[in-house]
Amino acid sequence: MIRFRLYTIAAGLSLFLLGGCSEVTEPTPLTYSQLLTGKEKKTWSLVSFEVIDEGEGSGTIPANNLFNGACEADDQFVFYANAERKYEFINGPTKCSSSEPDVLLTDSWNFTNANATLEFAFPVLSTGKLPFIVKSLSETSMTIEIYLDDIQGIDASYRFTLSSSSTK
Template sequence: MRHLIRFLLIPGIVGWLLGGCSQKLEPQPFTYSQLLTGTDKKAWKMVSIQVIDNGKASGVIPVAQSGIDPCIYDDLLTFYADAEHKFEASEGATKCNPTDADLYLTDTWTLINANATLQFYIPVLNGIYPWTIKNLTSTVLTVQYYFTDIDASYQFTFNSVTTK
């Protein structure tokens, strides 16, 4: 009888006492889309560019020193957390033409988690391309485009400027 109490009853009671006193916490990790959009929307601004040609990188070039017109590189790219994946490009502090509207492009963005591909518009290239996400945190987004016909790629880094 002692063996029955020792092997069945005591571990059962101890387990019940210890198990009933704890609360199970489950972490809620951010997904790629949440990092990109925040809970409602998030705007990003380009901060650097890098050109990789035949395996040789140019080094990180601050966009202000890249020779790109400020009226292009200071634009804000806003990703929305809605079901439509709304995307907007708007003028930054410097406009190319003073009569230009603040909001000049409304489109959508596409994220494919399987290969970390994000398709969206970048003003510097004036087009929508499939970008490979190299780094994505709540404040930094680095994407890279690999040319299919030559051994070269562009890499852009953006910092978040607003979050809602």
């Protein structure tokens, strides 16, 4: 009889202790798409680039060196988190002329996880979609690289670093 009571008390205590436990939820890491677009959209600005020729890098070069003036250097890339994967290349705060539109290019983007390829129109090189390898991506920084080895056997690539401080 005493043994039965001890088992009953032990079982009751076990149920009480186990019933009081709660599952610890761990935060879910953001996916590449979420890092790229935020919840609604994210704006990126070109910060620097590097030319890599036959394995030798040029060193980091400020993005301003790619453009004729400040009006082009502050243009921005906006990636949307919608089903259409909308993408816009927009004028930054400084326009080259007052008649220039706010949105310079509208297209879509695509990301393939298997090989970390981000395809989008990058007006610095082309207004058509280009396949960039995502070298690194965080909430505020992205480094992408395009390889030129498919074009006439050239062993070179361009690496671009973008920064984001605007997320919705």
